[in-house]
Amino acid sequence: MAAPYRVILEELRQGFPQPVSDRVHDAYFVFSIMQALEKIDDMKSELPLLGEPTPLDYDAARRERLSTSHSTVEDVTRDLVAHFDGLPIFSHPRTQVNVVPPTSIASIIGALLPTIYNPNLVSDDTSRGVGVAEERVAAMTALLLGYDPETSAGVFTFGGTGTTLYGVKIGLEKAIPHAMERGFQGGQAVMFSSGQSHYARLNVAGWLGIGEDNVIQIPTHLTNDIKVDLLEEALRKSISEGKRIAAIVATLGTTDAFGIDDLQAIVDLRDRLVDELALDYKPHVHADAVIGWAWSVFNDYDFEENRLGFRPRTVRALAGAGRRIQALNKADSVGIDFHKTGFAPYTSSLFLARDSDDLRLLARGREEMPYLFQSGQRHPGIFTLETSRSGSGVLSALASLLFLGEDGFRTLLGHLVEMAELLREHFEGHAATTVLNNDNLGTVTLFRAYPDGVDTWTIAERERTDSSLLDDLRAHNEYNREIYRYLYEKAMRGEGVLLSMTDCYRHTDYGEPMVALKSYILSPFVDEKHVRLIVDSVLEAREKIGR
Numbered sequence: 001m002a003a004p005y006r007v008i009l010e011e012l013r014q015g016f017p018q019p020v021s022d023r024v025h026d027a028y029f030v031f032s033i034m035q036a037l038e039k040i041d042d043m044k045s046e047l048p049l050l051g052e053p054t055p056l057d058y059d060a061a062r063r064e065r066l067s068t069s070h071s072t073v074e075d076v077t078r079d080l081v082a083h084f085d086g087l088p089i090f091s092h093p094r095t096q097v098n099v100v101p102p103t104s105i106a107s108i109i110g111a112l113l114p115t116i117y118n119p120n121l122v123s124d125d126t127s128r129g130v131g132v133a134e135e136r137v138a139a140m141t142a143l144l145l146g147y148d149p150e151t152s153a154g155v156f157t158f159g160g161t162g163t164t165l166y167g168v169k170i171g172l173e174k175a176i177p178h179a180m181e182r183g184f185q186g187g188q189a190v191m192f193s194s195g196q197s198h199y200a201r202l203n204v205a206g207w208l209g210i211g212e213d214n215v216i217q218i219p220t221h222l223t224n225d226i227k228v229d230l231l232e233e234a235l236r237k238s239i240s241e242g243k244r245i246a247a248i249v250a251t252l253g254t255t256d257a258f259g260i261d262d263l264q265a266i267v268d269l270r271d272r273l274v275d276e277l278a279l280d281y282k283p284h285v286h287a288d289a290v291i292g293w294a295w296s297v298f299n300d301y302d303f304e305e306n307r308l309g310f311r312p313r314t315v316r317a318l319a320g321a322g323r324r325i326q327a328l329n330k331a332d333s334v335g336i337d338f339h340k341t342g343f344a345p346y347t348s349s350l351f352l353a354r355d356s357d358d359l360r361l362l363a364r365g366r367e368e369m370p371y372l373f374q375s376g377q378r379h380p381g382i383f384t385l386e387t388s389r390s391g392s393g394v395l396s397a398l399a400s401l402l403f404l405g406e407d408g409f410r411t412l413l414g415h416l417v418e419m420a421e422l423l424r425e426h427f428e429g430h431a432a433t434t435v436l437n438n439d440n441l442g443t444v445t446l447f448r449a450y451p452d453g454v455d456t457w458t459i460a461e462r463e464r465t466d467s468s469l470l471d472d473l474r475a476h477n478e479y480n481r482e483i484y485r486y487l488y489e490k491a492m493r494g495e496g497v498l499l500s501m502t503d504c505y506r507h508t509d510y511g512e513p514m515v516a517l518k519s520y521i522l523s524p525f526v527d528e529k530h531v532r533l534i535v536d537s538v539l540e541a542r543e544k545i546g547r
């Protein structure tokens with residue numbers, strides 16, 4: 001008689017895709033995936049989310065134990081699907097909460113295939129052609145940005161934060177040679193970025209040992225881009241104090257307000273300081289373009305001709321962003337998130353170095369990794385932070401690029417900007433609302449509603465600058481929180497648009513946070529009627545609140 005485990009083994013084998021084609025079993029595999037999709041589809045309703053917004057039960061979660069016996073694919077699927085209860089449907093035209101992109105079918109297939117066949121990008125021994133795909137995506141994207149694909153190089157990593165980590169780590173090695181082997185002294189290195197840049201700057205500084213306190217944050221203009229003259233002052237000060245500059249991180253597209261730093265001016269400033277102060281290294285300029293990179297599809301779009309027929313206001317916004325995005329090839333390295341403006345699933349982030357030699361600064365000796373790299377030619381594992389790297393991010397990015405092409409990206413981004421511009425136009429036209437990021441060129445709109453009797457032409461500006469209006473500012477912060485709650489409840493009844501709220505769009509000149517309502521348009525399904533619905537819902541909320 002067979003050992004009991006043999007019976008279990010036979011059942012478990014049915015739970016794996018078959019290594020040798022077996023049509024009947026293949027059908028079972030596909031059917032299992034379809035069943036999961038159908039179960040999730042059943043959770044769709046009028047609401048812009050799956051299932052219901054039931055409370056999250058962490059206590060029950062912490063009581064979970066591994067069961068003794070094995071389970072079936074069907075039961076596991078049921079359990080997994082339940083975890084999607086209450087999740088916003090990010091492709092829904094009435095979900096505009098944050099920078100979460102809808103994913104295309106092509107990019108989903110790109111992410112799915114590696115989960116079945118499990119290539120590992122550590123080396124081409126284990127990734128084969130999927131490693132070639134990584135080079136393909138890097139080359140296509142490099143060219144899009146204006147880098148030379150022959151001399152630049154790219155590597156996928158664990159997120160936008162990872163791309164900044166790579167940029168600053170390379171810069172650190174340039175500023176303090178051999179920091180990788182020998183380490184460096186606390187307080188020796190500093191890095192620079194704008195006050196509106198992503199908080200990833202702090203993670204990176206902390207994890208690299210630079211220290212959060214040594215991140216120098218430079219104030220921004222009202223358009224949320226860095227004040228280059230203040231950057232110059234701060235750089236000169238640090239250099240005169242004998243600090244080494246690990247990196248200047250420029251942000252091309254801030255998360256909430258799409259502020260775009262003047263990268264050309266930053267690079268010119270860096271070059272000027274290197275010459276004038278005869279620095280023995282070139283401080284590294286990294287561009288955090290995880291959001292803005294996609295706008296480079298407009299680098300060679302003829303806005304005069306406007307072949308795709310965008311409205312004048314849209315053309316103005318696209319061309320305005322394009323002016324600064326065009327400078328991306330001046331950065332020493334760039335971070336790109338396909339899971340932000342590339343319509344790919346998490347995580348799909350590409351770090352690009354203009355000079356592939358820069359990646360050598362990260363290489364460790366091959367002798368430290370004896371069991372890897374015995375054959376093959378391409379071994380990213382020698383310089384990547386991660387060892388195992390999934391092929392999903394690479395193939396979903398490739399799928400997005402192939403599926404959309406330049407005109408596809410232009411069409412989607414152009415439409416999203418067109419819808420955001422329409423929303424801003426509506427809000428500007430109403431006495432009760434004001435747009436805070438009016439000069440914004442992206443797809444996010446930050447706005448505030450005000451009670452009757454407030455002069456909304458000037459109020460946001462006065463609240464921001466005049467500390468005698470502190471009480472008003474606080475009352476209006478609370479007013480907008482109430483509007484948000486109303487809109488949220490309406491959305492949960494399947495009637496309105498699910499927006500988000502930020503507790504601090506910016507600080508006022510006297511240091512108070514300004515609350516703002518936020519519409520982040522990223523769904524290709526958004527159209528005029530959804531834009532009108534936002535405006536109508538906000539006006540209705542004002543009526544209901546009645547002040």
Ligand SMILES: *Cc1c(COP(=O)(O)O)cnc(C)c1O
Nearest residue numbers: 159160161198200253254255290
């Ligand atoms: C989202 C974001 C990041 C962080 O990227 P992740 O992919 O979430 O790690 C960094 N910088 C900017 C400007 C971002 O918007």
